[in-house]
Amino acid sequence: MNAGCHTGDVPTRTLPLVPPAGGSAGVACCAPLTREPLSAETAATLARTLKAIADPARLRLLSLVAAHEGGEACVCDLIEPLGLSQPTVSHHLKVLVEAGLLTRDKRGVWAYFAVVPAALDALAAVLATPAADPAR
Amino acid sequence: MNAGCHTGDVPTRTLPLVPPAGGSAGVACCAPLTREPLSAETAATLARTLKAIADPARLRLLSLVAAHEGGEACVCDLIEPLGLSQPTVSHHLKVLVEAGLLTRDKRGVWAYFAVVPAALDALAAVLATPAADPAR
DNA sequence: TCCTTCCATCGACATCTGTCGATGACCGAC
DNA sequence: GTCGGTCATCGACAGATGTCGATGGAAGGA
Structure with missing residues (x-):
């Protein structure tokens, strides 16, 4: 369990999210595929x-x-809702960040992830x- | 190459496509994911x-x-535009059909695939x- | 200073995946 | 009946992938 986890005492500011252009990995822009x-x-x-997904x-x-x-x-x-070990969760998060689907924001000891x-x-x-x- | 391949002498009828409901494998219907x-x-x-994709x-x-x-x-x-062997292409097509993303229609000797x-x-x-x- | 907590990385392992050549089943033409 | 062409399946193989425990680094509190 997350015994010493913060559980709610965080500012939870809404991040600006979605980098304006050319951010992160690229996401393989806009070809209709069936075109x-x-x-x-x-x-x-x-x-x-x-x-990645x-x-x-x-x-x-x-x-x-x-x-x-x-x-x-x-x-x-x-970790807990997923039922996987911490290294495994960390690994999956890294994959998602490198694919440009998540952003990582390290604040103090914690690393906060948000979808793009x-x-x-x-x-x-x-x-x-x-x-x-x-x-x- | 496709030496004896038909190369255009096929009716090319437009198939009805997209089975009305509950077709193929299921596609894991409509949850917004970020909801x-x-x-x-x-x-x-x-x-x-x-x-599959x-x-x-x-x-x-x-x-x-x-x-x-x-x-x-x-x-x-x-086969030719993909640059892969015939068994490999056949394998990939099978995966796509089983995922419900393609339909297979065998007419005579040929198997025709269409997207869903x-x-x-x-x-x-x-x-x-x-x-x-x-x-x- | 030391300890606790959070997180990332490392190394190892079993399993899944993509690819091929060989083979076999099926259909149509001669 | 026999032959040529199309396609699916089989068996094998190398490489990628998901998972874990152990370890290490960094930030904050006592």
Whole structure:
């Protein structure tokens, strides 16, 4: 359990989130996927980001962080609901940060993670079928 | 090369596509992901579908099939542009079909594959951030 | 100063995954 | 019936991946 964990005595300021442009890893911007054949390079980049979320533990981490108070959470908040060891949780968080899907903000002893909505939306835009777009 | 491949002498009828409801494997319906914590079971189901597209070869296969004439393609159309062996292409196609992202229609000697737009849209809906929804 | 707590990294291990060549099943043409 | 072409499956292999315990570094409190 998180015996000595902070449990609520944190400011929980809403972070600015979503870096304006060219932030973090890249997220493999906006090709509709079902529009024209992907190049090998584009496919590799997209696959790297998708592999980051194609894991039960990491999917749950994303939803746990997003649903947490203030939209951010520290590692100690995530270990127990996930049921995995602390090194494993830390490993998964690192993968998500390197994929640009989470941001890490170290404040004092704690490291706070927050989702990057723009990254998830970019992935959604790539997968969505253009038929859902009425402007054509 | 596809020496004896049909190369265009096929009807190329537009298939009905997208099975009405409850088709194929399931696609792990519509939870916004950044809404509330995913259950372990839901996360596992979602991850299984995401793993299916989290691969460069399979991403290219999806886009190749979608961009092909008539929205469908046979294996022999995909081997050369992908640069992989026929068994490998067949393997990837099987993974995509089992994930409900492609349909397989065997006509004579050829097996025609077509994308399931509803499956991709469902995935996009799960990843998209609710902030993109103005109705709240 | 020392101790406690939080977190990241390391090394090891079992398992999953992507790829291939070889083979077999199936269909259509001659 | 036989042959050629398309596709799926099998077995094998190297490499990537998820998990853990042990360890180390850094910040803050007694």
